[in-house]
Amino acid sequence: MDTAMRPPADTQGAQPKGFVAKLLADRHSVPFSIALHLVPGAVIVAVYAFIAAPLVRAMNFPIFLAWAIALAVV
Incomplete structure (x- = not known):
């Protein structure tokens, strides 16, 4: 495998912990x-x-723009 595609040596075989696990x-x-x-959704x-x-x-823009802003922010 190319070295650019390989994870760093200190993370090989590491198991995720906490919330990620x-x-x-x-x-x-x-x-x-x-x-x-x-x-x-909440x-x-x-x-x-x-x-x-x-x-x-x-700003007196159409209210649909608010949904677009909320989706972009989240």
């Missing part, structure tokens, strides 16, 4: 799976409601 596991618990599905809605919508309304 949970994400890469073969199976997740039900609450963790539910959180992985719902949290990104963050998008929060950015829309508290940041993007007031900003777009203040």
